[in-house]
Amino acid sequence: MxxxxxxxxxxxxxxxxxxxxxxxxxxxxxxxxxxxxxxxxxxxxxxxxxxxxxxxxxxxxxxxxxxxxxxxxxxxxxxxxxxxxxxxxxxxxxxxxxxxxALPNLLDAEVPEGRDETANVVLHQQGEIPDFPFAPKQHFEIGEALGLMDFGTAAKLAGSRFTVLKGPLARLERALGQWMISLHTEAHGYTETSVPLLVNDATMYGTGQLPKFADDLFRTTDGRWLVPTAEVPLTNFARDEIILEADLPIRLTALTPCFRSEAGSAGRDVRGMLRQHQFAKVELVSVTTAEESAAEHERMTRCAERVLTDLGLTWRRVMLCAGDTGFGAARTYDLEVWLPGQGAWREISSCSNCRDFQARRMNGRYRPKEGKGTVFLHTLNGSGVAVGRALIAVLETFQQEDGSVRVPDVLLPFMGGISRIG
The missing domain is CATH 1.10.287 (Helix Hairpins)
Incomplete structure (x- = not known):
């Protein structure tokens, strides 16, 4: 607002x-x-x-x-x-x-001009694009060949844009989520949080999903909404609150399922797991002061980048241009990961500084240490990261010529002795 x-x-x-x-x-x-x-x-x-x-x-x-x-x-x-x-x-x-x-946030002065993603600016790349001695496969080809990724059963159970994972591949997905949440709580100082997956109108309104994006959401028969991301409940912790400046920043994280109708993506990424109605994601949310939000944005983005570096993936940081920056954001960094099977960069995380845009909608304020009155909070959110897309990247990056997949070292403690899926 x-x-x-x-x-x-x-x-x-x-x-x-x-x-x-x-x-x-x-x-x-x-x-x-x-x-x-x-x-x-x-x-x-x-x-x-x-x-x-x-x-x-x-x-x-x-x-x-x-x-x-x-x-x-x-x-x-x-x-x-x-x-x-x-x-x-x-x-x-x-x-x-x-x-x-209905109006989007005003953009940071440093956001580059441009109408769409073609004008986004690459700021940094970590790692080299891998060179395979064989033709790398896409994740769904790998998963189906292993007999561990089942789109047919998912379609029978729920329809299109769902996936069933089995055996060690399901465990690999679970390991990714568990490892990420452990990293962010133990190394990055975020507080792990378990939140409702069904929220009310006021909660969706507070972070900007309503009224503009109702068609992108799933609604229950009793008027609640399935969360499209844990950003929604986590950010709304600050709704109608007055927080002491001494208690800031607040850093929260949650590993949750996310639900999106993908209303505007007909025909896009139809095959595989890239664009699903249901997916898991580790979300990072920060609540801070106006003076600290820019530094907090950099910090949050580095936390997400460490996930990709520690997994051994090739990634890059991209600043979104004016036409590609989301509704509630003043400034956004996307992290894109290289998918060898696709031979393309794909988004795996977005980290945004919303400044006081969401706080005004939520009436979330803080009381400064000096001076009188209250000031609107600044809120930030980022993916730390999307579990399904991390799984895709691991499958395509660590695939072997014999069709097996090597498990990244950081995930081994969560895999029960499985170091190779074959």
Missing amino acids: HDIKAVRADPAAFDAALARRGMPPVAAAILAHDEARRAAQTAQQEKQARRNAIAKEIGMAKRQGGDTAALEAEAVGLRDEMAALDAAAAEAERGQTGLLE
Whole structure:
């Protein structure tokens, strides 16, 4: 959500900032609702002052035995006019809020210009693209050949975009999640958290999924929503809270299933596990101050990068351009991993600084050590990382010519003695 005071202060700058995302001017429409609301409220206050004065006049007239009929009629008229003004103010506020809540976050000045992912900027690459002495296979070819990845049974059970994993491949997926959550809690200082997978409207609204992205979500018959990422419940810990600055930063992590309808991805990544309705992910969330959020963004991204480095994968950090940066983010780094079977870079993590955009929606604030009042928090989120995509990368990177897969060393303690899946 945006600060209406900032729109009032410089509407042209606000429109220019949104234009970087390819959006038309909207400040004038927002301010029209704002002015209508304020005018209605001012008129209502004036009429309330007149009603208060009338009440005194009626009291004085009655004490003197005078006729109060005209004053009482005027008071009734004012009451009705105030009710109409109250409705007008509420309608104007709904219009203003409706416009503001549909607008994406304003971008950091360093975000590169560009309309789509082709304008993203590669900042760093870790590792060399591996050279195989044989033609590397894609993950689903490896998994199906091993008899451990079953898309047919998944389709029978649930439909398309689901996968059944079996035996040591299912254990490898579990090992990845367990190792990642252990790394982030033991080495990176995140607090492991178990959260609800079903949340209410207010929770989805707080992180920006509602109302704009309802079609991308799964909703239950009782009005709850399946979480698309643990970012949603974790970030909402700060909703309607006032946190002491001394207690910041707050760093939380959770390993959860995630559920997405993939409404806008028809025909994309149909084969394999790249784009699923259900997948596991280790999420990282930080809540901090405005002064520390940029440094926290770098720290969080390095935590996610360590996962890929320790697994022995080839990866790169990419800064997303204006047209590819997500709705709630001011600045986003994507981590892309090289998939030898596909011969392509694919996203495996996104780390975003949302600044105070989500906190304004959630009314999440902190009390500074010095000074009075409260300040909106800054929130950040990142994948640390997506378990299914990490599994894909491990299968394709560590595949052997005989069709087996070597287990990365860091996962061996979680594999019960299995060092090779064949």
